[in-house]
Amino acid sequence: MNNALINQLVQQLKINVAGVVCCEFSQLPHQLMSFFDQQKLPKSLITNLDLDIGMAIEITKGRATGDEAVGLSQAIAAISETGTLVLASSASNPTSINFLVDHHLVLIEAKDIVANLTDAMNKLSKMDAFDQRALNFISGPSRTADIEQTIQLGAHGPRNLWVFILI
Amino acid sequence: MKTIDPINTTNPNGFKNQASAALEDTNLQTALQRAKSGFIEKRKKAIHLVDDFEHLKTQAQQAKQSALDNLNHHLALFEKNVVASGGAVHRAKTPAELNQIVLKICQQQNAKLVTKGKSMVSEETHLNAFLEKHGISTAETDLGEYIIQLAKEKPSHIIAPAVHKTRQQVAELFKHNHELGERDLEEIRALVDEARAMLRKAFLLADVGITGANLLVADTGSVAIVTNEGNGDLTATLPKTHIVTASIEKVVANMEDAGKILQVLGRSATGQAMSTYTSFFNGPRRTEDLDGPSAFHVVILDNGRSDILNSKYKDMMRCIKCGACLNHCPVYGAVGGHAYGDVYPGPMGSVLTPLMKGIEQATPLPNASTFCGRCEEVCPMSIPLPELLRQLRNDQATKGLAPKLQSMALGIYGWLARKPRLFQLTMGMFGRVVKLFKVSHILPQETPAPDAPDTFVQQWKKSKQGHSENE
Ligand code: SF4
Numbered sequence: 001m002n003n004a005l006i007n008q009l010v011q012q013l014k015i016n017v018a019g020v021v022c023c024e025f026s027q028l029p030h031q032l033m034s035f036f037d038q039q040k041l042p043k044s045l046i047t048n049l050d051l052d053i054g055m056a057i058e059i060t061k062g063r064a065t066g067d068e069a070v071g072l073s074q075a076i077a078a079i080s081e082t083g084t085l086v087l088a089s090s091a092s093n094p095t096s097i098n099f100l101v102d103h104h105l106v107l108i109e110a111k112d113i114v115a116n117l118t119d120a121m122n123k124l125s126k127m128d129a130f131d132q133r134a135l136n137f138i139s140g141p142s143r144t145a146d147i148e149q150t151i152q153l154g155a156h157g158p159r160n161l162w163v164f165i166l167i
Numbered sequence: 168m169k170t171i172d173p174i175n176t177t178n179p180n181g182f183k184n185q186a187s188a189a190l191e192d193t194n195l196q197t198a199l200q201r202a203k204s205g206f207i208e209k210r211k212k213a214i215h216l217v218d219d220f221e222h223l224k225t226q227a228q229q230a231k232q233s234a235l236d237n238l239n240h241h242l243a244l245f246e247k248n249v250v251a252s253g254g255a256v257h258r259a260k261t262p263a264e265l266n267q268i269v270l271k272i273c274q275q276q277n278a279k280l281v282t283k284g285k286s287m288v289s290e291e292t293h294l295n296a297f298l299e300k301h302g303i304s305t306a307e308t309d310l311g312e313y314i315i316q317l318a319k320e321k322p323s324h325i326i327a328p329a330v331h332k333t334r335q336q337v338a339e340l341f342k343h344n345h346e347l348g349e350r351d352l353e354e355i356r357a358l359v360d361e362a363r364a365m366l367r368k369a370f371l372l373a374d375v376g377i378t379g380a381n382l383l384v385a386d387t388g389s390v391a392i393v394t395n396e397g398n399g400d401l402t403a404t405l406p407k408t409h410i411v412t413a414s415i416e417k418v419v420a421n422m423e424d425a426g427k428i429l430q431v432l433g434r435s436a437t438g439q440a441m442s443t444y445t446s447f448f449n450g451p452r453r454t455e456d457l458d459g460p461s462a463f464h465v466v467i468l469d470n471g472r473s474d475i476l477n478s479k480y481k482d483m484m485r486c487i488k489c490g491a492c493l494n495h496c497p498v499y500g501a502v503g504g505h506a507y508g509d510v511y512p513g514p515m516g517s518v519l520t521p522l523m524k525g526i527e528q529a530t531p532l533p534n535a536s537t538f539c540g541r542c543e544e545v546c547p548m549s550i551p552l553p554e555l556l557r558q559l560r561n562d563q564a565t566k567g568l569a570p571k572l573q574s575m576a577l578g579i580y581g582w583l584a585r586k587p588r589l590f591q592l593t594m595g596m597f598g599r600v601v602k603l604f605k606v607s608h609i610l611p612q613e614t615p616a617p618d619a620p621d622t623f624v625q626q627w628k629k630s631k632q633g634h635s636e637n638e
Pocket of ligand 1 (some may be wrong): 485486487488489490491492493515542545546547548549550
């Protein structure tokens, strides 16, 4: 496992104003609970991933409709240099979750981290990722600087991006 | 205080009066000052963070140039691949054709409401006005575009359309247009939240979503859109139909080349290594998908671009619409975007507008330049903007379009410019005379009297001693 890539990804995500947690898969339920506690949010989320993350969090399966506060997806790649996650649309990762929820939680396996955009393009081409309807490269929560050049998070998409790096 | 009404009265030939009005518009001057330093600083920081930005630029230029050199092949391949993934490609020679194609698709869907992501091509064709005329409501969803839609204005910057507005002006617009009663809109946060809530409804209701495209990728048939707000993605994901309005020069060969261009785009535009969202769309939803549009159309506009590609101005087609040349242009910085009187302002607009509209429709624009050369330096595609402007002036002179006095003055300017020592001395003196006697009206365009103690070149040298950027 490449620790340098993980460290750089963590750093860059923080620069991009995203929350980051590194944990083993077995700790994920616990880490998710901490997220909800820390953010003082009702423990429910929307996802279409097949995950067993314990009974304490109410999980709704499907796509987002605009009513859900928290959504969970899995990235197929991450770019450490720029703190970017790559999400591909599929039955288990409906694109609406990436943009309609207020808090977007994203899982990324450490083995799927690459160094830069060029490596990402190569990896995605090899995986035939461009056969999916949509690929979203996400580098932080939604933002705008359209009023007086002042950066504000949560323009139209998530106000909060939270990344779980699974090691 | 004069203000300019960009929708009804401006045109490229009115540059001089529009520029004068802009210089007297205090709100505009405040907004421009703020924006300028912001953009320049952000870009500078981002470029300092990469080892060799010149190398990234060269790579990006090669990617773009090789696509342009074989444009028809790449466009055909793009079309084939979009069709293979279940989408449709339409070609439009003129703005009117594009509008018709889009209208037809909307009518087939029985569309009442269309959400729009930012698209300069649709600005070129005045698509919103056309759809509205046919009973279809349009909601711009990029915050800046939304603000100017409410204000019934044109964008004044290609990536920051409402850069000319102060927060107080935005608050006024919101109070006037949103029936939400008394509320506090002092803070920018409150304005962003209010726009978010209003536009959320539109996103969920819209029948059709129309976005622009930053890139068309030939060998995968993908459309790439770059945003920070996520509005482009909501527009492309939620409605049943997604229409992309693009132009022919957006095509690149493959994902590797797309990556090369993305590496310079965000850094040059907003000083970001990657914008928050870069998305690739490859056709309509797949059978197993739970969301995404069931119809996917790409309309590709020419509007004179093929002719430009076959002319001595072909370098202009490498433009990736990053806006860096606007941000670093002293003329744009002084008068803002509306003074240029058309869709594309700043140095790139001063080249594009005469080429697309006809040189006689935009005679002042090639002269709206101090020839300081900053635009070419910061252009990630190394487009020789000053040289292209010079050629346009030549064409004007040949056609007898340049005013007599102006060609004389330019003749002298040109003669001086070829003699750097003398030029610097004369310009330094000239600036001081103008300032001392408050006679700025003698300048070819009504340029403000310089208020810096040194000449431009003197200041430039000083600032270069402090730090060197990417030289
Ligand atoms: S001309 Fe160059 S700097 Fe200006 S917008 Fe185009 S690519 Fe950017």
